[in-house]
Amino acid sequence: MTDNPIFAVAARAETLRARGADVITLAAGEPQAATSAVVVEAAVAAVRDPVAHHYGPAQGDPDLRELVAANVTRDTGPAWTADDVQIALGAKHALFLALQALVGAGDEVLVAGPGWPGHAEVVAAAGGVAVPVTADKEFRVSVDALDRCRTSRTRALILSSPGNPTGAVHPESRLRDIADWAQRHGMWVISDDIYRAFDYTGTYQSILRVAPQLRCRSVVVGGVSKEHAMTGWRVGWLAAPREIIASARLHVSRTITHVPTVNQRAALAALDDHDTPARAARDYARRRTMLVEALNQIDGIDCPLPDGGMFAFPDVSGLLHDRGWSSSADLAAWLLDTAHVAVVPGEAFNAPGRIRVCFAIDDETLITAIDRLKAALGPVPEADTRQLEEAR
């Protein structure tokens, strides 16, 4: 059994740090910022409230479920109530709860490739078989590709838009095609909306928004991890038809009992804080441009501008060829050891020849990381990372 390869990069970076190296991590799949003060204060208040010291409902705090339902209704169109929501230990756990309800041993679930390895991992953990669907050149899933992967065992599709690591946002017409396909073949659609706040094109739509008829065969997964810099708090959710929620509630009740109450109160405060995700989205949009422009100045790197998410996903195959590295994993290891910049090799996402570079990091650190990358991988034309400083 292998662990998530992204954690392996983080572990190597930690080892170097422990030896005194000044390592910058652009490998993490999380915002580097601290959780906002308003959320921390809500958690402190919850810690002091004896009600939060005792057992709560397995399905999750009713106030939190109500707010989640209102948000999912706003995003998707069809009405959802607190009864349609299960609170989970992060979006990954929410995905697992949905899959253990939907998938029997050997059932197949289609996942986008390149894609977040966690999708395949939760499918496997739930007893299913993840089948990678090769995305098109713009990293979007097409109906042709879905059809090529469909068998009599296919139960569901996991769609994440904006995606990780690609940042691809599926436009309305593509979502409509996918929805028609799902309906035609009686597929479940699991919409992983964890990056919904980070759409830099203004084109993000939930698949249910364009195809509300899918409501009875859809699971909407979300959480506070990315939007609110709360990855360590472990609060996510699923909104789904009642039979899925009943199964998820039973699973939670039999295993973890419920998500810790203090953390749910923190998530409740987060959902009331609209400034933090809006500010993060503005900052990430600016950093995305700065990073992509800098990467494209390096000979042998071709970096598309991602539509959404928190990552650049450049093609480094030209660099590998020119400089003699045999794989992007070799390049990433070399960058970590010599430039002390951690990135994730594309192999982790089934995309050899690429690397994933996170831009959810503060301006100063990102500028330093860019300077190091350029020094290590140059020569490059006069670089202008100072532009950002002037713009600020």
Ligand SMILES: Cc1ncc(COP(=O)(O)O)c(C=O)c1O
């Ligand atoms: C597409 C996607 N979904 C879900 C998750 C997991 O989110 P959480 O930390 O809330 O479990 C991640 C984390 O990287 C992700 O990239």
